[in-house]
Amino acid sequence: METSSPAARRDPLPTEVSELVAQARQGRPRAVARLISLVENGSPLLREVTAELCAARPSRARVIGLTGSPGVGKSTSTGMLVQAFRKLGRRVGVLAVDPSSPFTGGALLGDRVRMQDHATDPEVFIRSMASRGHLGGLSWATPQALRVLDAAGCEVVLVETVGVGQAEVDIASLADTTVVLLAPGMGDGVQAAKAGILEVADVFVVNKADRDGAQAVVRELRNMTAQIEGPWRPPIVTTVASRGEGAEDVVAALDAHLTYLEESGELGRRRRVRARDEIESIAVAALRTRFAHLHGDRRLDALAERVVAGGLDPYTAADELMDAAG
Amino acid sequence: METSSPAARRDPLPTEVSELVAQARQGRPRAVARLISLVENGSPLLREVTAELCAARPSRARVIGLTGSPGVGKSTSTGMLVQAFRKLGRRVGVLAVDPSSPFTGGALLGDRVRMQDHATDPEVFIRSMASRGHLGGLSWATPQALRVLDAAGCEVVLVETVGVGQAEVDIASLADTTVVLLAPGMGDGVQAAKAGILEVADVFVVNKADRDGAQAVVRELRNMTAQIEGPWRPPIVTTVASRGEGAEDVVAALDAHLTYLEESGELGRRRRVRARDEIESIAVAALRTRFAHLHGDRRLDALAERVVAGGLDPYTAADELMDAAG
Numbered sequence: 001m002e003t004s005s006p007a008a009r010r011d012p013l014p015t016e017v018s019e020l021v022a023q024a025r026q027g028r029p030r031a032v033a034r035l036i037s038l039v040e041n042g043s044p045l046l047r048e049v050t051a052e053l054c055a056a057r058p059s060r061a062r063v064i065g066l067t068g069s070p071g072v073g074k075s076t077s078t079g080m081l082v083q084a085f086r087k088l089g090r091r092v093g094v095l096a097v098d099p100s101s102p103f104t105g106g107a108l109l110g111d112r113v114r115m116q117d118h119a120t121d122p123e124v125f126i127r128s129m130a131s132r133g134h135l136g137g138l139s140w141a142t143p144q145a146l147r148v149l150d151a152a153g154c155e156v157v158l159v160e161t162v163g164v165g166q167a168e169v170d171i172a173s174l175a176d177t178t179v180v181l182l183a184p185g186m187g188d189g190v191q192a193a194k195a196g197i198l199e200v201a202d203v204f205v206v207n208k209a210d211r212d213g214a215q216a217v218v219r220e221l222r223n224m225t226a227q228i229e230g231p232w233r234p235p236i237v238t239t240v241a242s243r244g245e246g247a248e249d250v251v252a253a254l255d256a257h258l259t260y261l262e263e264s265g266e267l268g269r270r271r272r273v274r275a276r277d278e279i280e281s282i283a284v285a286a287l288r289t290r291f292a293h294l295h296g297d298r299r300l301d302a303l304a305e306r307v308v309a310g311g312l313d314p315y316t317a318a319d320e321l322m323d324a325a326g
Numbered sequence: 327m328e329t330s331s332p333a334a335r336r337d338p339l340p341t342e343v344s345e346l347v348a349q350a351r352q353g354r355p356r357a358v359a360r361l362i363s364l365v366e367n368g369s370p371l372l373r374e375v376t377a378e379l380c381a382a383r384p385s386r387a388r389v390i391g392l393t394g395s396p397g398v399g400k401s402t403s404t405g406m407l408v409q410a411f412r413k414l415g416r417r418v419g420v421l422a423v424d425p426s427s428p429f430t431g432g433a434l435l436g437d438r439v440r441m442q443d444h445a446t447d448p449e450v451f452i453r454s455m456a457s458r459g460h461l462g463g464l465s466w467a468t469p470q471a472l473r474v475l476d477a478a479g480c481e482v483v484l485v486e487t488v489g490v491g492q493a494e495v496d497i498a499s500l501a502d503t504t505v506v507l508l509a510p511g512m513g514d515g516v517q518a519a520k521a522g523i524l525e526v527a528d529v530f531v532v533n534k535a536d537r538d539g540a541q542a543v544v545r546e547l548r549n550m551t552a553q554i555e556g557p558w559r560p561p562i563v564t565t566v567a568s569r570g571e572g573a574e575d576v577v578a579a580l581d582a583h584l585t586y587l588e589e590s591g592e593l594g595r596r597r598r599v600r601a602r603d604e605i606e607s608i609a610v611a612a613l614r615t616r617f618a619h620l621h622g623d624r625r626l627d628a629l630a631e632r633v634v635a636g637g638l639d640p641y642t643a644a645d646e647l648m649d650a651a652g
Binding site for chain 2: 308
């Protein structure tokens with residue numbers, strides 16, 4: 001009881017980044033939480049934290065993205081998968097990336113009831129992250145949060161996000177394996193979702209498979225995937241996540257995809273693309289800052305004014321901006 | 327009958343950009359369509375087209391964005407608004423920005439049945455645009471397509487897009503007025519949508535107001551908007567777009583918002599921000615290209631490889647990339 005007494009729990013966290021990272025590597029939840037907060041808030045320590053996390057060894061965690069329209073049962077499915085991976089003895093991390101409201105300043109938590117089952121399991125790390133619109137979102141904080149969970153020894157990290165359009169593409173670029181969830185009875189949701197999902201899905205899960213229309217969704221997906229020519233055709237798994245049905249089938253599909261990734265060399269390729277994207281976006285962000293520092297915002301404002309007034313086009317304006325930057 | 331004979335309709339389009347723009351300014355649909363295709367396909371003429379469009383005069387078209395989850399009735403509502411603005415004698419443009427499937431290469435058209443009513447009205451220009459994932463999307467083609475419709479004399483341009491998360495933010499940054507559509511019975515769609523929509527909505531429309539639960543959605547929105555402190559509190563309008571009910575109320579709300587924008591100076595401010603964003607993103611795209619040209623992709627590949635292997639963090643890698651760029 002001593003180690004979990006209120007006094008012990010309130011031990012001050014180290015302020016040194018290297019010490020925090022060392023504690024995270026021991027799997028201490030408070031250090032993990034603190035590090036994720038640091039990267040999420042764009043702390044001035046972000047860079048130091050990242051360097052410390054990258055110093056030791058390559059990433060080992062397997063990153064699984066879960067995406068789908070609102071209402072398909074993403075959180076319930078994530079909970080089901082956490083349970084399934086725990087049964088296999090694996091340490092699991094969950095990042096739930098939610099749209100954030102600048103109005104409340106916080107992440108909107110969906111139905112996390114099922115997640116609470118794992119709240120006391122020391123081998124499960126669950127974190128909701130706010131996605132902060134334009135410049136933030138998944139792009140900069142999530143890779144570092146993944147590194148924190150990896151450092152904490154998570155063998156599997158599930159990244160859950162509301163997926164329509166751009167978010168799906170973003171999550172696919174972060175994950176080794178992307179699961180697209182669908183459910184029957186979503187209005188024209190399935191149809192509207194169709195366009196983006198073939199691009200990103202490694203595995204399809206049709207949840208709420210006990211409901212009318214589930215088989216129609218499966219058939220529709222089968223027709224779509226039948227046209228895919230390539231080394232990997234996304235399997236279609238049915239689940240009733242609220243009752244835990246189909247968990248093993250999903251895990252089997254995920255394992256099959258991982259085997260494919262490893263044997264084909266695609267795993268390394270995806271991770272290199274991910275690193276490229278990350279480096280490039282950091283460099284571009286630095287360049288933007290350099291723009292702003294060199295000229296203040298006034299030059300850009302003046303150019304924008306002239307474009308709005310008519311007579312100057314934005315391409316010529318961009319040239320002028322860059323010429324001024326030397 | 328002579329001017330609409332097949333032979334006359336097949337008159338070759340001019341190949342000169344200036345001539346095409348001149349024809350678009352006369353409201354000729356084929357020239358308008360051709361110019362939008364040029365900008366959408368990222369034609370080498372993109373820059374020339376944009377310069378020609380910007381040469382003459384400031385933009386006059388009022389840009390109204392419509393966004394909402396799949397199934398709320400966006401296309402039907404857009405059709406209803408087209409009709410309402412036509413009744414007022416205004417020339418209307420519609421840009422429907424749809425998620426695109428790289429699989430089929432084309433834009434997914436939703437229910438455009440109601441739009442067909444306007445297919446022969448020479449005062450209505452309707453165009454579906456594909457949003458091409460990451461680098462494309464709304465960002466570069468849409469502002470130029472708006473300029474084409476503006477040149478063609480459209481007083482109102484409706485931009486319709488599937489809105490969840492990022493797309494909502496994008497459309498809000500393009501539009502003078504953003505309409506967020508909701509409907510009852512969307513599962514937890516409304517709740518999930520909540521986070522992003524307060525940020526972007528200038529007007530809320532609760533469509534399918536004849537269905538159970540519509541009043542609950544209105545109440546929920548009323549509670550949310552009640553907390554907004556600022557010069558503009560988004561009104562909440564109910565419609566049954568499939569029967570054209572509520573069209574006048576939406577137009578009245580849009581007009582009230584336009585008046586607010588003009589009187590507060592916010593209209594000019596929004597348009598300057600829009601121009602700033604556009605100039606900046608063109609400049610950053612040019613910088614990215616410069617990166618690639620200077621070093622090929624090999625340097626970045628090598629850095630990515632080292633990040634994946636462990637020991638190099640992405641911030642240091644970005645520094646190395648930029649140092650190499652001089």
